[in-house]
Amino acid sequence: MTSDRTVDAYVERLPADQQRIVGALRQLIKSAAPSASESIKWAQPVYEAHGPFAYIKAHRAHVTLGFWLRQRHSGDGDSSAGESRGEAQPRAGKSSVKASASGARGQF
Numbered sequence: 001m002t003s004d005r006t007v008d009a010y011v012e013r014l015p016a017d018q019q020r021i022v023g024a025l026r027q028l029i030k031s032a033a034p035s036a037s038e039s040i041k042w043a044q045p046v047y048e049a050h051g052p053f054a055y056i057k058a059h060r061a062h063v064t065l066g067f068w069l070r071q072r073h074s075g076d077g078d079s080s081a082g083e084s085r086g087e088a089q090p091r092a093g094k095s096s097v098k099a100s101a102s103g104a105r106g107q108f
Contacts, residue, residue: 007038007045014058021063025056 011022022045029036029047036049047054057064 005040007040010040010045010058018058018063022056022058025063025065029054 007026011019011026014022026038026045030038033047033049033053036047036053038045038047040046041052042055044055044057046052051070052068053070054068055064055066057066
């Protein structure tokens with residue numbers, strides 16, 4: 001049996017139409033970022049390469065593919081270590097695409 005904390009287990013619990021959408025998104029991310037890690041964080045699949053950059057979240061009537069935006073700081077000594085390395089930081093606003101069996105739309 002698959003652990004409840006794996007992406008495969010997350011996908012197995014979804015309805016068939018969402019399994020297809022999430023499967024296609026996983027393949028897209030893996031082909032675009034083959035060295036990225038995939039894990040469950042915040043109750044959703046998260047993709048990381050030098051910090052988190054994307055997530056997939058299945059909702060009742062749609063699936064969201066979201067992206068964390070990176071902020072770069074000059075490293076002037078006043079910013080935290082993560083900020084000076086350009087790691088993903090929370091930002092007001094995020095990019096996402098919602099997909100359902102009836103189509104997809106972007107939100108920015």
